[in-house]
Amino acid sequence: MLLDNISLFLLIVEKGSLAAAGREKGLSPTTVSERLAALEAHYGVVLLNRTTRSISLTDEGRTLFEGARHVLEEVDDLDTKIRFGAQRLTGPLRISVPKDLGRTVISHAIASFLDAHPGISIDLHLSDGYVDLVGLGIDLAVRFGPIGDSSLRVRPLPAKRRILCASPVYLRQYGAPRTPAELKDHNCIVMRFGQNIDNVWQFGDTAGRQIVTVKGNLIANDGALVRQWCLEGRGIILKSEFDVGADIRAGRLEELLVEYASPPAPLQIVFPPSRAQPRRVSAFADHLVRLFRESG
Numbered sequence: 670m671l672l673d674n675i676s677l678f679l680l681i682v683e684k685g686s687l688a689a690a691g692r693e694k695g696l697s698p699t700t701v702s703e704r705l706a707a708l709e710a711h712y713g714v715v716l717l718n719r720t721t722r723s724i725s726l727t728d729e730g731r732t733l734f735e736g737a738r739h740v741l742e743e744v745d746d747l748d749t750k751i752r753f754g755a756q757r758l759t760g761p762l763r764i765s766v767p768k769d770l771g772r773t774v775i776s777h778a779i780a781s782f783l784d785a786h787p788g789i790s791i792d793l794h795l796s797d798g799y800v801d802l803v804g805l806g807i808d809l810a811v812r813f814g815p816i817g818d819s820s821l822r823v824r825p826l827p828a829k830r831r832i833l834c835a836s837p838v839y840l841r842q843y844g845a846p847r848t849p850a851e852l853k854d855h856n857c858i859v860m861r862f863g864q865n866i867d868n869v870w871q872f873g874d875t876a877g878r879q880i881v882t883v884k885g886n887l888i889a890n891d892g893a894l895v896r897q898w899c900l901e902g903r904g905i906i907l908k909s910e911f912d913v914g915a916d917i918r919a920g921r922l923e924e925l926l927v928e929y930a931s932p933p934a935p936l937q938i939v940f941p942p943s944r945a946q947p948r949r950v951s952a953f954a955d956h957l958v959r960l961f962r963e964s965g
Contacts, residue, residue: 672744674708675737677701678716682734683806686724735803742947758949759788765802765810768795769892769912775811778960782953789949797892799863802941808950810939811957813909814862822940824954826961828933829910833870834922838902846905849879849929856904857883861890870907872929879929909934936961 681690691701716730899906916922
């Protein structure tokens, strides 16, 4: 019963209210409240500060929240091994990935992984911005660029180069830049990552690197929308080959400044801090690494 109550506590925090957790579990508000009270009585502390409109974690509640998920996942992993044998993978995977990459490469990786492991269920979170892995209960995320949080565990993936490109419509109307410096005279469509705007673009290798601060009339925190605006002829973008490679091969976009090729953006799998990792998480990470290597 203790583990069941801990699991319900995690769900309350993830859903943001006792009522929402009760609806998902098919429990009455009274039952949820009684089971939370029993858990707090077991530990002798208050786990949640509750008002009529919101809940928040106490220090003790945060400690339980950050540690309990991994304990429950280890119990679930052990249960799976005993019931079905060591080779079978079951249980939920909560994944966060960039929007464009999620709709293309990651979606195919998920499909092939589920074909091999039908006991797995996937909860996919598409986001180009900052994601609180611990707060949202994310098991694994894929992210471009350097990771600012040193507490997260990182596993590198093979990266592809970033490509400067525009649509034929834009190029017919405004022409193509001949050097990186000329981008200052063009409308550049820029990505936003949380509070940061990706408007400082780098070109060339280390010896001949050029850095240009670009500007334009369109900024978005959605990579798919940035790509769509570019396809419509609204400006120039700098995106991963994962996102625009198919468009360039089909002639929908044209690569620019090839001789000043931009360096690849780091790409990595990111895991929340923990001592243990369920087998299904490590197995999916291995699957991603293999597929990215093959796609290179």
